[in-house]
Amino acid sequence: MAWDYFCDHWQVLLNQYEGGFLLARLIKYLTENFSTEERALEVEQFFREHEFPGTERTVSQSIETIRLNADWMKRDLDAISRYLKDQQQ
Numbered sequence: 001m002a003w004d005y006f007c008d009h010w011q012v013l014l015n016q017y018e019g020g021f022l023l024a025r026l027i028k029y030l031t032e033n034f035s036t037e038e039r040a041l042e043v044e045q046f047f048r049e050h051e052f053p054g055t056e057r058t059v060s061q062s063i064e065t066i067r068l069n070a071d072w073m074k075r076d077l078d079a080i081s082r083y084l085k086d087q088q089q
Helices: 002-008 008-016 020-032 038-050 056-088
Strands: none
Touching: 002 008, 002 020, 008 020, 020 038, 020 056
């Protein structure tokens, strides 16, 4: 929901926060809990089409974090789900 707002109002946010650390922080916080390759591709495409000067490193790190989260989910989701189900019994 917040990501959708960011995508819909990116120009306003860029004008308001360009050149400041708040924009980079906002990007980090909006994307750090994404956990699918589809989201990584979406974020990558968005920032390829919309330039946010001074946030390149944050964007790159955010995409890397999303992909790490996706890999973790693929690797461990079934085991964690089984464990939690076992704990309910």
